[in-house]
Amino acid sequence: MSVLKSKAVILRGVGEYGVEEVTVDPPKAGEVRVKMAATGVCGSDLSAINANLAVIYPLVLGHEGAGVVESVGEGVTHLEPGDHVALSFVPFCGTCYVCEHQQPNLCRVGRSAPGTMLDGTIRIHKGDEDIFTLVQLGAMAEYIVAPVASVVKVDKAVPLDRAALVGCAIMTGVGAAINTAEVKPGSTVVVFGCGGVGLSIIQGAKIAGASKIIGVDLAENKLELAEKFGATDVINPEGKNIVKEIRKMTKGVGADYGFEAIGNSVVMGQAYNATREGGVFTAVGLGKPGTNLEINAYSLPLSGRTIKGSMYGSGNPPRDFPMLLDLYQVGKLNLDDMVTQRYSIDQVVDAFDDLKANANARGVIVFDEALK
């Protein structure tokens, strides 16, 4: 297997990113090299750009993608060149305490190797320069190398720009509703924040049979999207006592399930208080480091509420990615309308500008002209 040339979106400092030409080594043992088809443009990439996520430079961005296996490293027996795969941004080791407790979404092995492959080495180079990769992926590139534990085979019938989405927004959002909160049929749900993840929570709640799903967002176009993806009610919180309003909309008691998909500790508090006594509030958005969610220590036990932190939708990618794409194929999960804009890799700055402007449900960089 030879070294390949690839365009990649590289972050070199706070706010400094662009397309560069790199080389991509062959996969080592337990790795696969993937020809990328599509990669989603996610708020977490933007957090990396803005240094709201701890990152290491220079770094290939991108963590929500899908493509075609180009070659496999030693010991990889269940995948072969030509297989379609979606990427998981949490490789799981299978042997740590949380993996043994069936919580692979919390495996720390990937986090313990920031910027490198799991063995601490690097596959992406520019001349003599080593280039790090975001979460063992660096998916905003024509070719990537990933640990086999970060790659899930998917049905070839699913277009790869839609398969890409299951790797982050869909797993995170639908999973928060169906795996973490375990939304029940007939229940009431409120979702604060209707971006890619919030819309996916709404979809998850709808799939799980919720009877009332309230979308909350300051952006009117997000509220329209919320309705498209299954919200039965929407509300713009601007100038309102939003907790009171949600209670009014839910028989005076609050929602059975509340979600926060922004990562703002104040909004988390609102979503918690908009959840009824005995209900379940799920925190999905990552708050800014150093900020706290403040919970009244008297009413927490008295109200019998549950608060769940949801990491990666409490997902198990090899189990959940195919399940989610089955839901797509039978028409229960709307991925087609999630992709509201396609970009070439050279349009990456436009893609992030549109993300900042809340212009998309999800923007996707496509590397394969057939998907444009």
Add this chain to the structure above:
Amino acid sequence: MSVLKSKAVILRGVGEYGVEEVTVDPPKAGEVRVKMAATGVCGSDLSAINANLAVIYPLVLGHEGAGVVESVGEGVTHLEPGDHVALSFVPFCGTCYVCEHQQPNLCRVGRSAPGTMLDGTIRIHKGDEDIFTLVQLGAMAEYIVAPVASVVKVDKAVPLDRAALVGCAIMTGVGAAINTAEVKPGSTVVVFGCGGVGLSIIQGAKIAGASKIIGVDLAENKLELAEKFGATDVINPEGKNIVKEIRKMTKGVGADYGFEAIGNSVVMGQAYNATREGGVFTAVGLGKPGTNLEINAYSLPLSGRTIKGSMYGSGNPPRDFPMLLDLYQVGKLNLDDMVTQRYSIDQVVDAFDDLKANANARGVIVFDEALK
């Protein structure tokens, strides 16, 4: 049915309480009059005395008791004079949103009638003076009237001073472990605070099959009690980084289940952080009004932890009281050693002094000489 004379422990102002002679009306429709056998001396009564719970004066104290039905009001068909009963401090209406959702422990109907019976009227008098009752019970009295929804029939084979305990400490603590947190066999557990409730959490965790149960308390005699009731390890947090210590004791990851049974927001934060990523922290103690539990808004989603507020052990008294007393009768639940001191009603000041001094697992006021 006639008006009866009764001694009762009456609170007349902050810190002002003592035994007085009152009269007890016959039960109205949907009520029962109970000749009390035993009533536990609980931290919540002390909170009422100290005005850390909102109360109304003059008030009969006591909420954890058991006795014998003396007479029943109109429409009460499933109880008759002579039946043994334990008291629940949360009457459930059966028709509100949470009752319909099988969370009778959160029913607010009792809380909406503070100090009176559910119909807003009063059964206890001293001459012309009306006397309120704590949580529709006022169980520190020789005779009480209670709503039938606050009374559960129990097996006559169980001594009533032990049956009394299921009504608060046991339901709250064992229930927090088995109903709220749903502790799993083979798991690791840490309990902050080893008073009556904390010891009951330890017992619940043991019944549920936990393999390691760590008791945390500043009082050495509480740690000895913790071991007696099932803690496999105990630790005094004085001068220690207790979160680090608990992690060391639990394979470096933290406990699968953490509990706080004190009601101190700072200790709640310690118990939360001593719970592993992906684990469940249950807040049992009521924090002081106005204090907040502060949860890092970045690590909450990332760590995939769950926080559960546990009110009355997520209990359903008609289902759970008999179950708990079955566990007692088969030797799995130790109630005998819970009652470390018995008092007559005239010794109530000693009883509360001992409570303040952490002298007991549980002190109990007995009205029936046979129990002394």
